[in-house]
Amino acid sequence: MLDQGSDAFVVFDKVQKSYDGQTLVVKDLNLSIGKGEFLTMLGPSGSGKTTCLMMLAGFETATHGDILLDGQGINNIPPHKRGIGMVFQNYALFPHMTVAENLAFPLEVRKLGKSDREAKVKRALDMVQMGDFANRRPAQLSGGQQQRIALARALVFEPELVLMDEPLGALDKQLREHMQFEITRLAHELGITTVYVTHDQTEALTMSDRVAVFNDGRIQQLDPPDTLYEEPKNSFVAQFIGENNSLEGTVKELNNDTAVVQLDDGGLIDCKPVNVNKVGDRTKVSIRPERVEYRSERFQEGAHLLKAEVLEFIYMGDVFRTRLRVAGRDDFIMKCRNAPDQIRLKPGETVNIGWMPEDCRALDA
Amino acid sequence: MSDTTTEDSTQNGPVLAADGTPLRRSLARALRRQKLRALMLIAPLLIFIMVTFILPVADMLYRSVENGIVSETLPRTVVALADWDASGDTPPDEAVFAALAADMQIAAEEKTHTKLGSRLNYENPGMSSLFRKSGRQVRRWDLETDAPFMEKFLDIDEDWSDIDVWRTIQTYSPSTTSGYYLAAVDMQLGADGPEMRPENERIYLKLFGRTLMMSLAITLSCIALGYPVAWLLANLPMRTSNLLMILVLLPFWTSLLVRTSAWKILLQQQGVINDILVWIGLVSDDARLVMINNQLGTIIAMTHILLPFMILPMYSVMQSINPSYLRAAKSLGATDWTAFWRVYFPQTVPGIGAGSILVFILAIGYYITPALVGGTTGTFISNRIAFHISTSLNWGLAAALGGILLAVVLVFYWAYDKFVGIDNVKLG
Numbered sequence: 001m002l003d004q005g006s007d008a009f010v011v012f013d014k015v016q017k018s019y020d021g022q023t024l025v026v027k028d029l030n031l032s033i034g035k036g037e038f039l040t041m042l043g044p045s046g047s048g049k050t051t052c053l054m055m056l057a058g059f060e061t062a063t064h065g066d067i068l069l070d071g072q073g074i075n076n077i078p079p080h081k082r083g084i085g086m087v088f089q090n091y092a093l094f095p096h097m098t099v100a101e102n103l104a105f106p107l108e109v110r111k112l113g114k115s116d117r118e119a120k121v122k123r124a125l126d127m128v129q130m131g132d133f134a135n136r137r138p139a140q141l142s143g144g145q146q147q148r149i150a151l152a153r154a155l156v157f158e159p160e161l162v163l164m165d166e167p168l169g170a171l172d173k174q175l176r177e178h179m180q181f182e183i184t185r186l187a188h189e190l191g192i193t194t195v196y197v198t199h200d201q202t203e204a205l206t207m208s209d210r211v212a213v214f215n216d217g218r219i220q221q222l223d224p225p226d227t228l229y230e231e232p233k234n235s236f237v238a239q240f241i242g243e244n245n246s247l248e249g250t251v252k253e254l255n256n257d258t259a260v261v262q263l264d265d266g267g268l269i270d271c272k273p274v275n276v277n278k279v280g281d282r283t284k285v286s287i288r289p290e291r292v293e294y295r296s297e298r299f300q301e302g303a304h305l306l307k308a309e310v311l312e313f314i315y316m317g318d319v320f321r322t323r324l325r326v327a328g329r330d331d332f333i334m335k336c337r338n339a340p341d342q343i344r345l346k347p348g349e350t351v352n353i354g355w356m357p358e359d360c361r362a363l364d365a
Numbered sequence: 366m367s368d369t370t371t372e373d374s375t376q377n378g379p380v381l382a383a384d385g386t387p388l389r390r391s392l393a394r395a396l397r398r399q400k401l402r403a404l405m406l407i408a409p410l411l412i413f414i415m416v417t418f419i420l421p422v423a424d425m426l427y428r429s430v431e432n433g434i435v436s437e438t439l440p441r442t443v444v445a446l447a448d449w450d451a452s453g454d455t456p457p458d459e460a461v462f463a464a465l466a467a468d469m470q471i472a473a474e475e476k477t478h479t480k481l482g483s484r485l486n487y488e489n490p491g492m493s494s495l496f497r498k499s500g501r502q503v504r505r506w507d508l509e510t511d512a513p514f515m516e517k518f519l520d521i522d523e524d525w526s527d528i529d530v531w532r533t534i535q536t537y538s539p540s541t542t543s544g545y546y547l548a549a550v551d552m553q554l555g556a557d558g559p560e561m562r563p564e565n566e567r568i569y570l571k572l573f574g575r576t577l578m579m580s581l582a583i584t585l586s587c588i589a590l591g592y593p594v595a596w597l598l599a600n601l602p603m604r605t606s607n608l609l610m611i612l613v614l615l616p617f618w619t620s621l622l623v624r625t626s627a628w629k630i631l632l633q634q635q636g637v638i639n640d641i642l643v644w645i646g647l648v649s650d651d652a653r654l655v656m657i658n659n660q661l662g663t664i665i666a667m668t669h670i671l672l673p674f675m676i677l678p679m680y681s682v683m684q685s686i687n688p689s690y691l692r693a694a695k696s697l698g699a700t701d702w703t704a705f706w707r708v709y710f711p712q713t714v715p716g717i718g719a720g721s722i723l724v725f726i727l728a729i730g731y732y733i734t735p736a737l738v739g740g741t742t743g744t745f746i747s748n749r750i751a752f753h754i755s756t757s758l759n760w761g762l763a764a765a766l767g768g769i770l771l772a773v774v775l776v777f778y779w780a781y782d783k784f785v786g787i788d789n790v791k792l793g
Contacts, residue, residue: 057692059692080704094690096711105694105707106697110698153697
């Protein structure tokens with residue numbers, strides 16, 4: 001995992017992009033991707049992630065800044081000379097060609113001999129377990145099968161970099177999970193660098209080495225999935241990745257690694273200062289539902305607790321999801337594992353809730 | 366119990382519905398109401414088309430082989446002439462002339478002899494006047510006393526001894542004839558069966574050939590001009606492409622005659638284009654280009670008129686092609702040209718096919734524009750059909766020409782289906 005340096009394979013250096021000359025879609029993007037890395041660009045629609053991908057592929061030109069591929073500036077290299085494999089959202093399999101012809105296309109334009117072509121096509125098809133489908137037309141395949149062919153076509157000419165633009169968006173849940181696994185397996189087996197664009201945070205967390213969270217044309221946070229989930233750097237990331245409880249308040253006490261925040265209804269909580277500078281700052285406190293605890297024996301000595309009223313109890317099988325009214329908000333969620341000693345709370349009950357201070361992060365307001 | 370029914374239905378013949386009737390019949394009964402309602406909805410159009418289109422077409426096609434007039438007007442003569450040997454060089458005997466006299470007297474009374482004369486005139490020029498002249502005289506004859514008639518006919522006109530006259534009557538005595546169709550392909554029925562007409566009388570084959578070649582030229586120039594426009598329409602931003610679409614559709618809102626006349630003004634030798642060419646010195650004043658009243662004029666004017674029929678189907682097909690195909694091709698290493706030619710173009714072929722069929726079939730039967738700007742060398746077969754319908758009144762020949770035109774179109778359609786596949790035609 002590298003940030004800057006000579007072994008970065010793809011580098012975005014102060015890249016900006018504007019379509020209309022008035023607003024920037026991508027604002028000052030700096031990003032280095034290491035060789036063999038699986039990097040995901042995650043963000044809501046309109047956050048600039050697809051634009052970044054298109055600039056890397058060569059279908060959009062950067063308004064300002066440089067994009068480097070293997071140390072070389074590629075701003076002026078047309079897409080067909082970049083040698084980047086790409087999987088499109090709608091697969092973009094050529095409907096008038098068979099599966100084998102689709103796969104042979106990139107080899108043909110590279111003027112490979114017939115026997116070479118056939119061998120590579122066969123290898124690529126076997127790689128995605130579609131060897132029997134060589135003579136079908138794309139229209140005769142299911143969505144998942146088309147997805148595999150699109151993947152095989154992007155890999156058949158052995159590119160070092162593969163871009164994927166929400167490739168699993170059109171598949172149903174089960175198939176999507178299966179393909180997530182397949183794609184990561186292939187990417188790691190072949191050692192190719194992958195840039196993956198998605199708006200699905202589960203996909204980003206399960207597949208990537210690192211995730212770049214995009215919002216408003218900027219990278220909000222660039223980290224491995226676990227860091228991203230457990231240590232969000234700002235409230236956008238905390239809110240966007242996973243489920244999150246957010247409470248607003250003002251910083252009352254501030255030490256190096258602990259802080260006390262007074263919520264708007266007067267209640268006090270312990271938390272870890274992340275994005276606050278001084279006493280008196282407004283803050284949004286973020287706490288994951290599964291880190292919320294209501295059994296008193298688990299609290300630390302002297303911990304601040306909050307009164308909570310149970311509004312709803314939802315049985316979800318592996319977990320219990322309890323909706324609480326906390327500090328005047330009634331969308332506070334607590335998740336408890338379905339263990340033998342777990343109590344099922346009833347609506348109307350009042351409990352005290354609390355958490356470990358390091359699980360509760362005071363972020364920007 | 367349910368086990369036994371499934372077994373029955375899978376193994377022993379037809380699947381049965383719950384009440385024991387065959388499922389197929391049960392389904393048909395259930396759908397009958399729907400079918401009836403659908404039929405009632407299209408009934409007005411169906412009747413309209415039957416009365417105004419199918420029946421007249423069938424009637425015209427029948428006219429192209431119908432030939433009852435000879436045997437109806439000269440029934441006795443036809444019978445008497447049946448034994449006559451047309452390959453010899455002697456005219457028929459007295460019995461035939463007697464029968465002719467009897468027939469002619471009745472025909473002259475009913476004034477049908479002139480009609481017969483003009484009908485036979487198509488096959489053998491001169492017979493119209495022969496019949497008209499003879500009819501007048503024969504009315505005054507007494508069939509009982511005036512025999513022999515051979516002499517008397519020859520007195521009226523020497524032509525009655527002409528073998529060709531009798532051959533023509535004998536050849537066209539059956540109630541149906543292939544004569545019109547033969548005439549439509551520059552042939553005629555001779556003594557030894559069908560034969561080509563003399564060189565200087567052949568016109569229709571040439572006209573058919575010219576119609577086909579020019580329709581093909583018009584179709585090709587429509588493809589060449591329409592393809593880029595359709596591409597722009599499909600790829601420009603919405604606002605611009607809407608404006609362009611209005612420009613494409615504009616000709617539809619203008620009268621065909623106005624558009625054709627406008628081309629006359631533009632293309633004639635003292636017209637706008639020639640004036641400009643002379644003014645900028647590209648063409649000298651005494652060598653002005655001849656661009657109208659010939660094939661070039663017809664091709665230019667008809668290409669303009671039929672262009673929307675090419676652009677619209679191409680546009681709707683192109684619009685449905687996702688731009689990511691081109692991107693995919695480029696990301697796979699194809700140059701712009703390869704991406705276009707190998708990936709984009711093949712997907713537009715259905716649109717080109719649909720447009721070409723439309724334009725070609727419309728062009729092959731086009732009539733007004735060639736008549737106005739075609740002069741003598743740029744007219745189509747349809748102009749000849751119109752001539753036979755309204756001027757020469759030879760409807761049989763007109764019907765035969767039309768029938769052949771219809772057959773040619775169907776053959777093209779069949780060939781297109783065979784080589785390109787009619788499923789590949791897309792209008793949207």
